[in-house]
Amino acid sequence: MGSGHDVNLIDNISMCSHDLLDPEEFRRQGYMMIDFIADYYRDIEKYPVRSQVEPGYLSKRLPESAPYNSEPIETILQDVQNEIIPGLSHWQSPTHFAYFPCTISTAGFLGEMLSTGFNVVGFSWVSSPAATELESIVMNWLGKMLELPKCFLFSSDKNINEGSGGGVLQGTTCEAILCTLTAARDQMLNKIGRENIGKLVVYASDQTHCALQKAAQIAGINPKNIRAITTSKATEFGLSPNSLLLTILADLESGLIPLFLCATVGTTPSTAVDPIGPLCEVAKRYDIWVHVDAAYAGSACICPEFRHFINGVEDADSFSLNAHKWFFTTLDCCCLWVKDPNALVKALSTNPEYLKNKATESKQVIDYKDWQIALSRRFRSMKLWLVLRSYGVANLRNFIRSHVKMAKQFEGLIAKDKRFEIVVPRTFAMVCFRLKLEMIFDQKLHENDGINRIEDQTNELNQILLESINATGQVYMTHAMIGGMYIIRFPVGATLTEERHVHSTWKLVQEHANTILLGALDGNIIDHEMED
């Protein structure tokens, strides 16, 4: 940079600094944005659920550099409508059944607005006390709704630094796992010496979310020591305590050191449930930290009829669920409870001079910066608080139940069409299904090609079916592989989904199945009498 720039030190001014946040202009543009988003929800069914754009579409539509001068909000909103919306896959669409839901609600949105509006940074208690205190309170509220054992909650009458458990809001499950894994790792290394980091072993089933693998890699666990223990249909793809035990014993035999187990309640591929109690029973014999990842299904456990899926959690060390998945708060909001916050604090605390303050020194307060990866943190409890208060426990349970009910209806529809199978029993609000080739082809083909060939063809057919459905833009579903089977996942949970969407989706699935079976298989299909 030469001194030639000096002559241009003040660029042409068209605004003064307070124009950044003039309350009345904020109000005017804020209304406009509320209208824009309300209209978006009203019209959301007009848009293809899965975006139809090609890679690189947006760079062809936007300039290569930022504008030198300001542009009016009206122009920008027009561009959002014309250039951005076509490139979105609409997660809030009532026929978005891809991945897991990422639910929104009016209350969650309003809470996020408040959090953004205050824009406080609650790293320490003193930096904005309400941000810390509301989070602790709300985590206790939700913990009680889940009937979490008291050892996971803040105790009201005890010094928070002495033996009480507690909850914290993280961004995502990966962060929650990374924090607890780091705590477990340092606790262990302090006992056995840092030089043994290469011997530490992390356990999970082969159905466990990739967040565990990533967290373990980041935390410096040797990738060779991340065990993805095979599951099977026999246990409905839940982790068998006996398999865990055998794996641990083999590792001990090899001189390795068991460290951490991630048990899942509601796996991503098929919402399988690892049996927490029996797994803890094994893990605790070897001093293994047990984290329970209930990212998706944890929300259902506020309903008494689902609570039993987390039985045994009292023996785990930490428990998390993603409120942004199926609890109507917006992304991101991962709720983590730990029995021993001090283990987190020991691994994650820093105490620079510029953050020292009397409240921290008094040890009467929580500084959540020491419970997470980052220093800065958003006021996430606000949205969770608004969701809990705006809807109340009774309604929240019923919203969850209405999704389960719709998933049951979809299950019922599938059961009537013998060309399809439900691959694993539905546990929560997700149905895993596929076209079943054996039912379709005649026995001859079966004999000629053998079971493996049939499996491959079944997988391929379902892949074609899914792509064909998604290409319509009318619904969006995604797949998983379990036990070698390509399955189509159908999780109900998007806030706007109603029964009619479940029915229209099933109709679409059937139509595409008809076309594909007729076309691709060239007449080899059994003449199947559809009952629906």
Next chain:
Amino acid sequence: MGSGHDVNLIDNISMCSHDLLDPEEFRRQGYMMIDFIADYYRDIEKYPVRSQVEPGYLSKRLPESAPYNSEPIETILQDVQNEIIPGLSHWQSPTHFAYFPCTISTAGFLGEMLSTGFNVVGFSWVSSPAATELESIVMNWLGKMLELPKCFLFSSDKNINEGSGGGVLQGTTCEAILCTLTAARDQMLNKIGRENIGKLVVYASDQTHCALQKAAQIAGINPKNIRAITTSKATEFGLSPNSLLLTILADLESGLIPLFLCATVGTTPSTAVDPIGPLCEVAKRYDIWVHVDAAYAGSACICPEFRHFINGVEDADSFSLNAHKWFFTTLDCCCLWVKDPNALVKALSTNPEYLKNKATESKQVIDYKDWQIALSRRFRSMKLWLVLRSYGVANLRNFIRSHVKMAKQFEGLIAKDKRFEIVVPRTFAMVCFRLKLEMIFDQKLHENDGINRIEDQTNELNQILLESINATGQVYMTHAMIGGMYIIRFPVGATLTEERHVHSTWKLVQEHANTILLGALDGNIIDHEMED
């Protein structure tokens, strides 16, 4: 959980599921919330800047459990006003000069609303293409504004997976450092063997943000191998390349392996600048990954007159700044550019079956999940895009300049009062100052107690002064220690700050200095003629 619950399977219903997001109710409540926040900004000077509550205040005011039934938004907003606002330290107050600013703007707020409203999860390109593509475009826009070398930007004509650099939005600097450090670590361990993880060394100055220490701890670097190299007033608390070299040589001598250098442009204690070019020159001799943390001061580098502070960045491997600090986007928004995204991807990618898709397989798209810790990610580029477009380059530069100008004014006011000193030269928009005891006490006290005693007393006096000022609730400033000196930090940057706030703050500082010097020092003060 007994079966007794079965009779209550459906809780009393007062709402149905679509009430969670009825567009018209969303509109009504949305307007209400816009009004609430607009009024908050209008009235913000009414509130004590630093909250005056005592630890535990909120649990005395809120119930112990979540409500069973829904509560109206009007009641909740009343509680926000009465129970939450008193517990906030108001970061958006024009007299909030604590820590670093965490700026907001109307455009940043609106962008966050859009991001929340769409609530898409852009982990992979296919999961919502616009989220990925807008992020890449906006990171190039901002990179060009900073005149980052091309090797940090996406090239328009090349396959993004072949040799192009690029930018990504992280939540915070700690995440950015953790990701780059993990990439550097794995790149090195792949060469030298994983068993050497305990030998890796991380370098920074003693002024570096605690984010580095935390990231290194999480990544499994031996805490003994985190070097905080001493700085001094002689280099204005910037890291000396020679000190770095000596430290590296000593480590090599001990059989350790240099890995990572975090150089800072605008340190937290005093906005010191590490000389990037000369530091890279040293580091690159030893194959050390250099990350440049310009969390605070990076924003200023969009102004040609500040750009020289990041000269030499072309030799670094990664560069980050926090747009949520001094760039008018809301928390959180950390901009990270890397020369070699593949290093990140190798360390952080996971490829589970349930996320496989054709776009990823084509290698024509970015899946940002592989550039960060978490899988899920918010649509953060939306707010950065709105800020860039709503204000334009010219205004953004001038907003920054207006803050620098106000800091200069404050500096000028201090300079006229000989009881105070400016501890280090002001570089950006932060002034570091303190009461200077030598100027106040007579020579006798000085001789009796010696230099150290004077330093201690000066530190204590400034601590008392700062606490006394903050206790008024009229302004909020925080401190740092540099070179053994307790200093008061005065960063200008809050969006609503105007010149009158700078003047009133200085008046308050003087008033409290008067009282403290008169009262606490019991007549030992030189009769100082204030010039202001």
